[in-house]
Amino acid sequence: MKQNAQLLSASATGSAIAEVRQNLARLITQTLNLDVAPEDIDPEAPIYGEGLGLDSIDVLEIALIISKEYGVELKADSAENHVIFKSLNALSEFVAGRRTR
């Protein structure tokens, strides 16, 4: 898992990833009205299906959050996609490595 995530990000440092993770956790729980506090999200739990329990509409909303906040466009046909939605950590690492703002 960690290895996969590393493949996705060329340059992001640990602290840059942590900052994205914190911000994403806050935005996701806020936007989706989730039943968990941002700090209670298990950063290694799957985002889709069990784990955070999100469905495809939620994933679309998360894509919008990431596009607006970081200028990163998610694509379903990219081979990386099943890796980046594996967990909040993987998603944060992906975004931190690609962000344009």
Added chain:
Amino acid sequence: MDCLPILAHESPDSVVAYRAGQPVCARRFLADVVHLCAALPDSRHVLNVCKDRYLFAVGFAATILADKVSFLPPNHLPEIVRHLKQLAPDTVCLTDHEAGIDLPLIPWPRAPAPLPDHWEVPLVPRGRRVACVFTSGSTGTPQPHYKTWGRLVDCVRIEADRIGLSDGIKRVLVATVPPQHMYGLESSVLVALQSGQALCAERPFFPADIATLLGDLPLPRVLVSTPIHLAALLATRLQMPEIERVLSATAALAAPLARDIELRLGARVLEIYGSTETGQIASRCTTQNVEWQLWAGVQLSKQGGRTWAQGGHVEVPTPLGDLVEMTTRDRFRLGGRIDDLVNIAGKRNSLPFLNHQLLALAGVTDGVFFVHDTLHEARTSATRLGALVVAPSLTASDILRHLRERIDPVFLPRPLLLVDRVPRNATGKVPRAALQSLLVRDGPPSLHIARR
């Protein structure tokens, strides 16, 4: 016998589909259909879960030619598959991916279909039952509704006229919706096959996927989508390729959103109204009309506080799931939703059906779903459901895990509140005020669930 052709493409070289950007001609399509038809097993019922829209179309057409019925349930969860097996023990599954469905699988023919020299479009009797869709109804059992070939074709031929696909111009239709629901079946598969247009095999999801896919296809292009996907598309700063028209259905599209789409994409926005039981029955040009234009042959009438549709391509008189205000004989406005019925992201369900599913879980002694929109700060576009559950031996995550096997994820309760008692009144209903006070008293739902 009164028959209709399986497709309207007039020449063997006309394009029926694009797969990975490459055109597939009508000759190839029919060869694939006939080839698969010969390979289908004896059973009468097929669950076609193919994700590739071209393979779905081949499977759907082959199933029709073999005089079998395509099952089109609202989802493919274990509970629904069990129900299909009960209804028709001979059901087999046609799939193009690892679907994890507990049914015998139909293997796709290994060898490519040989291309025939002659060109002959198969004809299908109008009265043949070709598909069966399901609604949740008010009990725990999904209700089957059979569709006949003639009425399906009548419906999409009217659609082609109403949305401007009957002018002889060859377009390509790209859809963000799956082909297995009525809207997707009609507007991304059948309307293309019956008006000589091309369908696109891929189903884009994220806005960037839509942009890339459209950009690789020839002009003119039609985007078949939903308000949720369209709102996401508008919210990005992506440069969108040229689109001629945009079709939307499953929920009403807000007029400002429709205007923005027309301004930004330069596309004409057309909206379609229909339901699983009736198929599509009306359309409107959202930026020009609030009112919906009822399609030829269909009539609406009021009975017992509900509006019923019948006639034309509607199989049997059917009550509509929305409040309808008729302005003239063939025009109407849509009001709010009817109590007990919910539409989340275009998926319809009834609260009684969901309650049945909840109460069927071992360990749940009482429980009720509720619509949660009044509690929202309108931050998300989608309405959500909540649930109150009495289940002394279970945790909220146990219950969610079991519900996940029975109901589509968009209907999973958020929040799910474990309570000692459901505050019902004398008639067994949960009054709005009691619900509000429970939610307010317990503060953010997360605290409540965390305590358990």
